[in-house]
Amino acid sequence: MQSPTVRRIVGPTILLASGNYFDFLAPEQSAFTIEDIAHGLSNVCRFSGHCRRFYSVAQHSVIVSRIVPPEDAYAGLMHDAAEAFVGDVAKPLKDLLPDYRKIEKAVEAVVLARFGVPQPMPPSVKEADVVMLATEQRELMQNRDDWNYTRGREPLDIDIPPLTPAMAKAAFLARFAELAPIAEAAE
Template sequence: MNIFSPTLAIVSQKGPTIMLASGKRFDLLDPSGSDFDIDDVAHGLAHVCRYAGQCRKFYSVAEHSILVSETVADFAYEALLHDAAEAFIGDITRPLKQLLPDYKAIEADIEEAINERFGLSKAAKPVIKEADLRVLAAEQMQVMAPECADWAVEAGIAPADITVRGLLPQQAKAEFLRRFSDLRP
């Protein structure tokens, strides 16, 4: 039974769902049972701005994911999809995430569904984490307020050799899908 609430603008099936740009529905409490594909992921990531939009120019999670993927020697496929859950739940800042334990559980379930759907290796996590931090340090120097990336110097993290281009959503989606096609096992 579908229940529509104009106040919440959600349709509930098994759990709260969101309508994807493709017309499919994504159930936040049953991500594995939801019908989604790489186009849905690419579209969502291309339209989500990093840093809660508080950067000097638009910078999508899709472009970030491409850069992390290009930074690693191994696990480039997994690196491309490391933030894929954000296609469905947005890019929540770390300080806010720490205040939302339910959010973190939902995110973990979505990540697991993505891992299963696309056959991602869990062994990739430490490699991707290091690359993600290096890209984070470099991108913050390029798109955030001055001194935002001082934490990286203090932590001894060498910024990745990347250039943030500020791709428009359509460009970011196309490049993300092209990289996915090149890397998919």
């Protein structure tokens, strides 16, 4: 007989910081909060961890939200929110994993819909993401090789200060509180 305090988990799920489970086959039925997203993104390092110092997806997202037009700032903040669950897989590897891309798109659709983020993303968000990639390539990778994805984009002249995961999480949640539509902020 199973204990009433133990849940039997079946299927492709992950345990979230909140104690909830996220089901990759039924993301729309999963219980998750903005805190789960902020926590996950703040602990996921960009560039598969191969930057000179830790740099989280949460910090990247906050910066993107600040460089897009104000009307696109919320979408900019949330553009990588699904990575809280699927991770930040390097683009060259993603290109080799069509099944991963399907799962990522399904998770992304659920996460963005739940938080009222417009789909498709505004073009300014995609452009800011690529400009940030060029900026991060220079600032965090000390590299200016000719990457197809960043070709023709000038890096921003900005400083990217080091943030711990706890600092990045706090920055993400503060920016969310600043930008989120009232109805979605209450979840």
